[in-house]
Amino acid sequence: MAPRTASDLVVRARGVRRAFGPVTVLDGADLDIARGEVVALLGGSGSGKSTLLRILAGLDPAASGDFTVPAQHAVVFQEHRLLPWKRVIDNVGLGVDDRTRCTDALAEVGLADRARAWPIELSGGQAQRVAFARALAREPSVLLLDEPFGALDALTRLRMQQLFGRLRARHGFAALLVTHDVEEALLLADRALVLDRGVIAADLPVELEHPRAPDAPGFGVLRRRLLDLLGVPSAA
Ligand SMILES: Nc1ncnc2c1ncn2[C@@H]1O[C@H](COP(=O)(O)OP(=O)(O)OP(=O)(O)O)[C@@H](O)[C@H]1O
Numbered sequence: 362m363a364p365r366t367a368s369d370l371v372v373r374a375r376g377v378r379r380a381f382g383p384v385t386v387l388d389g390a391d392l393d394i395a396r397g398e399v400v401a402l403l404g405g406s407g408s409g410k411s412t413l414l415r416i417l418a419g420l421d422p423a424a425s426g427d428f429t430v431p432a433q434h435a436v437v438f439q440e441h442r443l444l445p446w447k448r449v450i451d452n453v454g455l456g457v458d459d460r461t462r463c464t465d466a467l468a469e470v471g472l473a474d475r476a477r478a479w480p481i482e483l484s485g486g487q488a489q490r491v492a493f494a495r496a497l498a499r500e501p502s503v504l505l506l507d508e509p510f511g512a513l514d515a516l517t518r519l520r521m522q523q524l525f526g527r528l529r530a531r532h533g534f535a536a537l538l539v540t541h542d543v544e545e546a547l548l549l550a551d552r553a554l555v556l557d558r559g560v561i562a563a564d565l566p567v568e569l570e571h572p573r574a575p576d577a578p579g580f581g582v583l584r585r586r587l588l589d590l591l592g593v594p595s596a597a
Pocket residue numbers: 381386404405406407408409410411412413
């Protein structure tokens with residue numbers, strides 16, 4: 362891989378620190394994301410993944426460190442966070458002037474026919490699709506995703522992961538994907554980072570052909586390596 366220059370980077374963070382009272386959660390974390398690159402962020406529960414994502418999203422003014430994230434970013438959380446008093450299309454259109462972009466985004470996630478529905482009328486998977494449409498309508502150069510598929514049932518999660526792959530191929534956005542799911546990281550990401558004791562402790566390139574599948578050659582080896590990096594021992 363050619364060395365990355367600063368101009369290739371869409372996200373650059375250096376020495377990110379955050380403590381809550383006496384507890385230091387991030388202790389000088391460094392992170393780069395290149396244009397169009399999907400980076401998974403893993404780590405034990407409470408290791409600070411969401412804290413780092415929130416900082417990059419500009420949602421935590423108390424953090425310190427140097428970080429640049431383009432203004433044109435969008436965030437998707439585990440919960441859809443749709444406004445219940447706005448119809449689907451108006452949720453997608455929040456802060457976006459161009460209505461065509463909103464209609465197109467809704468069509469891209471397969472929900473053109475639900476534009477006039479209320480959020481309460483949607484399934485969990487559909488609501489999360491709308492959350493992605495809302496993000497897409499902003500034409501982001503980077504998506505910040507905090508376990509966006511974590512609350513979905515296994516089948517819906519698989520469909521959403523496939524949708525994410527198609528959207529990424531079409532739009533070329535970069536993404537930071539916080540996930541607990543090793544398989545998800547290896548299906549979707551170009552690199553997998555492991556956050557441990559406040560720093561990025563490992564950076565694993567995922568050099569697998571697309572479309573990827575858990576039974577494809579090379580997948581199992583990478584899964585084992587990533588589990589090792591996460592400190593999960595192999596079954597005896
Ligand atoms: N607003 C807050 N006030 C106090 N402590 C907080 C706050 N936000 C996060 N923390 C603490 O910071 C640590 C990291 O939390 P964070 O949610 O970033 O971890 P995580 O890696 O995303 O965890 P999980 O995988 O369980 O979602 C935890 O110990 C958490 O309790």
